[in-house]
Amino acid sequence: MDVQIDLILKRNQLSVTGSRMKILELFLESKGALAHGDIEKRTGEKFDRVTVYRTLQIFLEKGIIHNIPTSDNSVRYALCTNDCSEGHHHDNHVHFVCSACSNTTCLADVMVPSVKLPVGFSPEESQMVVTGICKDCK
Amino acid sequence: MDVQIDLILKRNQLSVTGSRMKILELFLESKGALAHGDIEKRTGEKFDRVTVYRTLQIFLEKGIIHNIPTSDNSVRYALCTNDCSEGHHHDNHVHFVCSACSNTTCLADVMVPSVKLPVGFSPEESQMVVTGICKDCK
DNA sequence: GTAACTGCAAAATATTTGCATCCTT
């Protein structure tokens, strides 16, 4: 059991339970984003589907993970960077979706550029998704 | 009945039917993006749910509409600009999602900036979504 | 007239809710 996992959960006033540790571990060790289905598969079908839903839900609320935009109808989640706090996310890097393997990668070093909006629009958050071929499918 | 609607359908080798005309009309008159649910509501519940699914599906295939990324789990569609052709979309403007009214607006004049990707990644398409307060909710 | 489109029924999936039980604190 990783100390880091323990810490993250406690910092967010969450009980440290098996499913939460396991799911959080998954996020920590996977570079990219996970869909609900990925989690069910990769945890080895150990948890109830409902538990996964509820765990993702509460991680989202606590700001441990955020969901990233996708064009298909899948919902994907990724770990927030350290400075995310409850209800206030700062995940300003670009996400890359591979059209071959359909994995989503966080390009942590590529910041989302800011754009000039028409008058009347006030931005709160920007997200950017680039589709293409990732380095593993090259 | 609008000539434009007729033209768009014929140009894409689609039969001109009531539901297609109506749904296409909805897209033409709404500035922003529509979710499946919006379409069911705004057409006045006239069409079968399945027809809406199938119509969106074929519009998507033909390149009449494209889907835009969202962070919540909704799937939204917007009209393609004129130069979209089958399987090859050029919809390079930014989309704006209002966190108050939750409408999605196409910012046709704001292009998606290009970013430099890490080595190994080849981009095919970029999409950008800005969340905030739109000019109507100001 | 023929091929394509629609609507209905139903299947397959996905998500949410309630509640009794179990586990963390």
Next chain:
DNA sequence: AAGGATGCAAATATTTTGCAGTTAC
């Protein structure tokens, strides 16, 4: 011990599929 988390069952919601009847061309 108490409150929260889990798992099961079941209620909802969403999307897909098959097929017979209807419509556009």
